[in-house]
Amino acid sequence: MSTDEQAPESYEIRVQGRLDPRWASWFDGMTLAGAPGGVTVIHGPVVDQAALHGLLQKLRDLGLPLVSVGPTAGPPAAVPPHPTA
């Protein structure tokens, strides 16, 4: 994908493992929501590809397995997070 094209403004990243809402500030600007199967959906504005890769690296460094990454128009259809144990 050429960086000159109109880049999508939001991305949705799904990882295996539910992240406590507390983690939102670690991924500043992104929202976290739960999805079935113990998946966390991280969604929000991403400025460019470099920012996307930075975000993916943060997830990598936490050892969170990536499930999917993709551009998105609006907020994800998600299940609200389970109450913490």
Added chain:
Amino acid sequence: MPAPLLQTKLHVPRRRRTEVARPRLLARLDRGWESALTLVSAPAGFGKTTLLTDWLTDPGPGRAVAWLALDPRDDDPAVFWTYLVASLQEAAPGVGAQARTLLASGDTAIDTVLTTLVNDLGALPGDLVLVLDDYHVIDAPDLHEGIAFLLDHLPPQVHLVIATRADPPLPLARLRARGELVEARAADLRFTAGEAGTYLTDVMGLTLTAADVATLEGRTEGWIAALQLAALSLQGRDDATAFISGFAGHDRYVVDYLVEEVLQRQPDDVREFLLRTSILSRLTGPLCDAVTGQDGGRAALDALERANLFLVPLDDRRRWYRYHHLFADVLQAHLLAEEPDRVADLHRRASEWCERHDDRPEALRHALAARDFGRAADLLELALPAMRQERQEATLRRVLDALPDDAVRARPVLTLAVAGVRLQYGELDGVETHLRDAEAWLDGPDARDADPELLRTVRAGTALYRAAQSRIGGDAQGTIGHARRVLDVVGDDVPLERGAAAGLLGLAYWSLGDLGAGHRWWVESVADLERAGHHADVLGGCIALGDIRVAQGRLADASDAYEHGLLVATRHGSPLLRGAADMHVGLSGPLRERDDLDGARSHLTTSKDLGDLAALPQNRHRWGVATARVRIAEGDLAGALRLLDEAQAAYVGDMFPDTQPIAAWRARVTIAQGDLVEARRWARDRGLGADDDLTYLREFEHVTLARLLLAEHDAAALGRATALLDRLAHAAEDGGRTGSLIEILTLQALAARARGDLPAAVTTLQGALTLAEPEGYVRVFVDEGPRLTALLKAVPTHVGYVRRLLVAASTTSGPGTAPALVDPLSPRELDVLRLLSGDLDGPGIARELVVTLHTVRSHTKAVYAKLGVTSRRAAVRRARELGLLP
């Protein structure tokens, strides 16, 4: 003086406590002692470092271990290679001394540095393993290329080990196919059920049922960090089973959940300590105290280490530690969530402590993390000279990019640094903005009260960058104006800036054709650069001096310039400076001109033997052209063309004006071969015309055009050639370019002869001889072939000189006489030759070959030239002599 290296990065960890025995993995890793690369690739917390530490503790007699713990700052060639060499030196003291010197000089290509390193490694008597831990922090493609180069050239007793969270962009498939790769990946590193059990019960001393162990192992999937955290959470608990089933019953991010558990079980002061010090990349007692504002940091670290709370020691003396990365990340996330306002303050305290303790890079990192950009900018300004000296351009760029515009704009030194970085990377639009900012500062209120030293620095820096900018834009007058201003502003105590400005002036005047001024400024530049100790740049200057002298027709002075360069290149001992090879190429020129072909060849061979280690990037093509000129003198035009083609392929531009483009040389050789088609095409492509305005930069091309016109054997072309040569002669004379003038006069003599005006031809030739005799020119006359030789015989004066020239013409086979088929016939030409031996006439041959008559005539002409004949009958006879025809 390079900054001291952090020894903790080079520390080879040793196994310090009992870990779970993993014989199957260790056996696999042992194959690494026979492979080029061992790759341990798995996410954070999979026990990579522990495993490698275990494997490499007590490697056995005759085996050495080198270790480099990488961090994000190493993603800069200047930093990375220095540390890599240092890590090797720790393990094998004899290795890398030369590499270290080359790196410190900052002018050497990395392949050269690595080659010396590889040579040193090849002499090692025993096996050596080099571990690069946390390789995933390396992003720069040229660093990966350097590692790939190392892998390709490692001697058999040296083995690379890479521990990383992401597969590196190295030729893994190729290594795998060759059996040179040992791999351990996440699936291999996970604890098996058995290993998990051993860890929990034997190592951590927990009392668990088999079911408990199985549940834990299932939930964590053998992720070691998670098991460690689980074990810590279970210590001292009575309700192990309840905890475990609770833990298994949800799908929360395991590490986060467990860290929270562990944190909850700590006393408040320990918890606070953990959270607040989590921002540090390296921890030591006093630094922790500065950050937490408490005492007892050292004791706290000891306690944490004993409690196995994810502290990794970085030395043997228990002074420096780091947190396990995963643990630190989670702690930081907690800190960010709980005390967001405190984070900046913690970083600021860390920054101040690091600055007081001379760890400027870390102080900078913390200042940026604190978003205290004013402080970061100030720290950067202080660090700038050292960073420049150590060529840490990548780091400089990274930090500058992290600073907001207003922080940079307020500091003219940083503004200029950004301009410099942009210039270096060729981002010219950015340069203008920052130069304007610097100039705005000079005109503004802050400048009035500023330190005069600072003012001078900013004025000089701005002028120097403007001069460089003008040069890139081809604006010679602009370059001159700005460069002169630099010299007005700076004193004698900054030879580097003076030398740079003088060099820019030399370039500008040279490209304008004012060779006298160009030479004078280059002399100054070389002197200043020598005082500044920038020897590699000195060599570049010597090439400029030599080339200018050759253009001025002062061959002896040119040789002196190259000799001086050679002295500079060799006087500092081994290794030779880059540029020594170039000096030999330079020296070959005057020798060749004076017809000492053996001497010329000897220098060219020496240059080749010195190799790339001793050569500037331009030497490849310069060597090619110089050697091609020797071939021309030997009469081997085909060989000359081959060399010119190689030179073109190897061409690397530089700041010097391209006064003799390779394409023009090529045209000259093909003209001498009698093939005008290519030369005509060249002239068209270059937009050259006999009526062009003449500039110094195109002089060589215009003289080549004159040669083409002369070779056309056409009255109109001859007229244009005569007019062009006349103008060229005047321009060369006005510019003091005696070297060019000698050649131009020679061509004028040939033109006059072609016009049938023998007296004018002789007179003009006499003019050339007068100019040429003091310096002993030979080839400029002899290479023109028999037509000029015949003219020489008609010259009544310069008796001794002419005699020498005629002797030279007869002993060396010039391009005018064709030795036994140095230039073989092409298949097409052979076809024509065969038909020439028969009865067909021109049109008949054309029909037979299904080509135009024009083509037949072209081929016939080429055949005659190559056989050295002028008639069909002679061609056939000669071809039979040479065995080309039966």
